[in-house]
Amino acid sequence: MQTQTTPTVSRSQPQASSQPQASGRSLEHPRREAIRLEDVLHALSDPMRMRVVRTLAEETCELSCSVFDLPVSKSTTTHHFRVLRECGVIHQIYRGTAKMNALRRDDLDALFPGLLDRVLAAAALQEGRLGGDRG
Amino acid sequence: MQTQTTPTVSRSQPQASSQPQASGRSLEHPRREAIRLEDVLHALSDPMRMRVVRTLAEETCELSCSVFDLPVSKSTTTHHFRVLRECGVIHQIYRGTAKMNALRRDDLDALFPGLLDRVLAAAALQEGRLGGDRG
């Protein structure tokens, strides 16, 4: 495990006009039509990735990778976000030093109507049943 | 988890010989409460297993393993059915020389309301999009 300093706080700087934009590196995303159900199910079958998706679903805005504070190393975190992006579950863009993440709700709902909501509801129900234990 | 071994004796009572009943060997199934969302999603993320589940969902009666005719070997077929059983997606019983399979709809619907239907609908939709490809 790494020690991740648990920031969890909002940025105080306003970054007004010079808001960092998507720059430099580009990320590959599958087109909507290329998203495959089996890849999405596989992506969601990992507890870490499910956790990311659930957190993303609760927020309306984009979240940087660093706010998630997963109990794995940085490189593993990178790996999980990449899996989620490459299978079409999330959208990622660089913004300054951060990499912002958002659920591809529209695409997923268009391809698999109601699926994401049911998965999220199922995860919440199970967490209730099992008391948040992930063992 | 398996390796139940020593099913040993426990002979079945000879019933009316015209209809084979569940007999001899016993199969372990997880209790409803023990079914985990991540295991179900993982099970469904394999094309062969998804195919089995979709076929099972279309039928109202039990189906033997042999009617599926998956494009893999017998031992691989056994493997996939076992995965589906051990994660709680299907129920299996021996009936004579055959092993009958049924979806655990009630359990899945109780634990994860609407999830199975959405997954099945998503699979059907994707099959439509991608043309008859089912694997």
Added chain:
DNA sequence: AGTGTAGTTTGACGATCGCCGTACTAATTC
């Protein structure tokens, strides 16, 4: 320029996966 922050890349590791063939067990039928 220097320091710090955020995330990537590489290579490795053990575990698991999907797959196979062979040999086996169990129930039914001849």
Added chain:
DNA sequence: GAATTAGTACGGCGATCGTCAAACTACACT
């Protein structure tokens, strides 16, 4: 009892998975 049918157990193989540490790149802010 022998043959048949249906499925299992036992490795084994190559691929993928989740994980890590170490070294690296890219941007921001002194």
